[in-house]
Amino acid sequence: MQASSFQSYLSAxxxxxxxxDVPAVAKGSAVANxxxxxxxxxxxxxxxxTRVRIPxxxxxxxxxxALVLTVSADPRHRANVLRLRGSVAVVVDFCAGSRGNxxxxxxxxxxxxxxxxxVSVRLRALKGAxxxxxxxxxxxVIAYPPDAIAGYxxxxxxxxxxxxALGLCEGGAFASQERDSWYRLxxxxxxxxxxxxxxxxxxxxxxxxxxxVAAATFVFSWHSLRHGAASSQSAINVAQAKIxxxxxxxxxxxxxxxxxxxxxxxxxxxxxFFGWLLPPSPADVARLRRPALAVACEPLAVPSx
Numbered sequence: 644m645q646a647s648s649f650q651s652y653l654s655a656x657x658x659x660x661x662x663x664d665v666p667a668v669a670k671g672s673a674v675a676n677x678x679x680x681x682x683x684x685x686x687x688x689x690x691x692x693t694r695v696r697i698p699x700x701x702x703x704x705x706x707x708x709a710l711v712l713t714v715s716a717d718p719r720h721r722a723n724v725l726r727l728r729g730s731v732a733v734v735v736d737f738c739a740g741s742r743g744n745x746x747x748x749x750x751x752x753x754x755x756x757x758x759x760x761x762v763s764v765r766l767r768a769l770k771g772a773x774x775x776x777x778x779x780x781x782x783x784v785i786a787y788p789p790d791a792i793a794g795y796x797x798x799x800x801x802x803x804x805x806x807x808a809l810g811l812c813e814g815g816a817f818a819s820q821e822r823d824s825w826y827r828l829x830x831x832x833x834x835x836x837x838x839x840x841x842x843x844x845x846x847x848x849x850x851x852x853x854x855x856v857a858a859a860t861f862v863f864s865w866h867s868l869r870h871g872a873a874s875s876q877s878a879i880n881v882a883q884a885k886i887x888x889x890x891x892x893x894x895x896x897x898x899x900x901x902x903x904x905x906x907x908x909x910x911x912x913x914x915x916f917f918g919w920l921l922p923p924s925p926a927d928v929a930r931l932r933r934p935a936l937a938v939a940c941e942p943l944a945v946p947s948x
Contacts, residue, residue: 695861696870696904699912702737705730705849706794710801716808724805726852728826729845731802733868736842738792738916739764739785740890741869747837747845749825751812756803760789760796785889791919839865872917873898874907881920889920 653674657667709730712723735754736746745766753765766783787795803812809829810816817829824834826845842865850856850863857863869890876886883895892898907913923931 693861694864694866694870695857696874696907697855697863697867698907698910699737699871699875699916700910701850701855701912702734702868702871703912703915704853704855706734706798708853709734709849710794710797714801714805716805716810724809724828725848727802727805728828729848731798732826732842732845733849734795734798735764736865737868737872738787738795739766740872741865742766746865747824747826747839747841748835750821750823751819751825753825754799756796756799757789762787762791762796762799783891788919792916870902870904873902874904875910875913876917876920877903877905878907878909879913879917879921881917885920 653669656669660667709727712727712730714720714723714727732746735749736742739746748767749764750767753767755763755765757763764785764787766785767778790796806812807815811819811827811829819825819827822835824837827834846863846865846868855863857867873886873890876889886898887893887895890898890902
């Protein structure tokens with residue numbers, strides 16, 4: 644958040660104190676000095692490195708590389724285990740429009756694969772919402788149709804198989820507690836405290852070995868996933884209503900001003916991850932109808948007299 648945007652929050656804090664008949668706290672020279680300090684730090688960060696979108700094709704490389712990793716409960720495979728975990732986090736967040744803080748708070752059962760290959764991802768917290776422990780039934784669910792994204796189901800299944808081997812699933816020696824992140828490994832604890840910094844760590848563990856780096860003075864962060872996802876969808880003309888829903892935006896103003904790169908090319912990666920959001924072509928509709936028409940047009944068998 645930019646330091647210049649703090650005033651509305653500070654005013655809300657002061658108003659709450661007034662309602663409680665206690666002195667307002669978010670005012671005075673100390674607060675003003677803090678805002679100036681934050682503004683200076685933010686300017687320095689922008690001058691040092693600029694966050695940019697990550698191309699969908701690079702996320703495709705992450706997914707494909709993860710599918711050929713050798714992983715097991717053997718400690719010798721720990722480096723690959725970390726890479727697989729990071730790859731799943733990056734791909735799942737990218738496909739969900741990137742949530743960062745929400746993504747690392749996925750819990751066991753929040754990502755599910757049906758028998759027909761359909762994937763459901765339940766988001767317990769959205770931007771600006773409070774993460775709660777108990778399910779309310781109002782959580783956002785993204786339902787991916789079968790075979791929507793090439794390799795996606797295989798990646799999720801590989802991670803679930805590894806979690807089973809590591810004893811993280813229910814009944815295992817290191818079974819996760821109810822509040823633990825779906826990405827927790829046996830030696831980690833209090834994973835419900837993870838935030839976007841953890842997602843940046845996941846990305847580093849994945850992008851660096853693959854040589855996926857931003858240009859000098861630029862950087863890839865978890866927000867690059869959000870930039871890349873929105874830009875990829877826009878590049879292939881996904882309906883704005885779908886883009887808004889997936890990224891959890893109330894309107895497209897912020898997206899167009901901050902997240903969507905209008906120069907993002909419509910690459911194979913864009914179609915791989917978000918082509919399922921497009922309406923079918925007339926040829927696809929005809930192909931889907933053809934078997935039914937063929938059955939309907941079969942000549943009736945006439946019994947001999």
